[in-house]
Amino acid sequence: MNDNTRHRIPGIILWFTGLSGAGKSTVAESVLSRFQKKKISSCIIDGDSVRETIHSHLGFSKRDIKTNNVLISELCLEKRNNSDVVMVPIISPYGQFRKDARMKLHPGFYEIYFSANLDCVIQRDVKGLYAKSSAGEIHNMIGMSKTNPFQPPKSPDLIINTDKESIQTSVDKLFNFSVISLNKVNHTNQII
Numbered sequence: 001m002n003d004n005t006r007h008r009i010p011g012i013i014l015w016f017t018g019l020s021g022a023g024k025s026t027v028a029e030s031v032l033s034r035f036q037k038k039k040i041s042s043c044i045i046d047g048d049s050v051r052e053t054i055h056s057h058l059g060f061s062k063r064d065i066k067t068n069n070v071l072i073s074e075l076c077l078e079k080r081n082n083s084d085v086v087m088v089p090i091i092s093p094y095g096q097f098r099k100d101a102r103m104k105l106h107p108g109f110y111e112i113y114f115s116a117n118l119d120c121v122i123q124r125d126v127k128g129l130y131a132k133s134s135a136g137e138i139h140n141m142i143g144m145s146k147t148n149p150f151q152p153p154k155s156p157d158l159i160i161n162t163d164k165e166s167i168q169t170s171v172d173k174l175f176n177f178s179v180i181s182l183n184k185v186n187h188t189n190q191i192i
Contacts, residue, residue, distance in 0.1 A: 011081070011083040012080075012084070012178070013076050013086050013105045013109045014085060014087045014088065014110050015076075015111050016114055017091065017153060018162075019091065019118065022116040023116065023160070024089035025044075027160065028046070028087045028174075030171040031178065034171070035085060040182070041083045042083055042085040043085075043087070044086075044087045045072060045088045047068075047088070047091060047092075059140075065094065069092060069098075072088060077105070084182060093142045093148070093150040111153055112157065112177075113153045113156035114160050114162055115152070115161045158174070160174060
């Protein structure tokens with residue numbers, strides 16, 4: 001996009017949702033690299049980084065998750081003015097909170113579901129969280145705790161099946177979806 005177009009048209013938001021370990025951040029980093037090679041301005045608002053640096057006071061109660069999602073939505077509003085694509089790899093377990101984010105960030109909001117079943121992410125256990133949950137060290141693990149379930153989206157804009165496809169396939173799917181979505185909001189200039 002040229003600079004004039006970017007300032008007139010806010011960037012798209014790719015709001016990820018999926019269990020911890022579903023591959024959200026891994027795929028986002030690879031897609032970001034491809035965007036940079038194509039000169040598509042983009043950024044990542046990573047849920048773990050935001051929690052560590054900005055929202056460290058928040059836990060994982062339903063109320064804290066809602067607060068975190070609202071605060072991340074506000075970050076998206078800021079970042080989309082300077083980026084063609086804003087990727088948001090967060091767990092975002094509750095359907096209503098995702099719906100609230102869509103209403104706040106529409107148009108140009110896309111819900112991307114990283115589908116990986118619980119057995120798969122427990123086996124990966126990239127951060128060791130599932131082992132800690134099983135050992136009783138974490139009491140409110142999203143997707144494992146009855147009080148903190150993960151609600152899969154009913155009609156996401158895109159499904160990335162990381163338990164059934166390679167990382168490269170997932171990266172290709174997300175990149176291609178992003179380019180198509182960018183071209184929809186920018187009717188006059190084709191991105192690629």
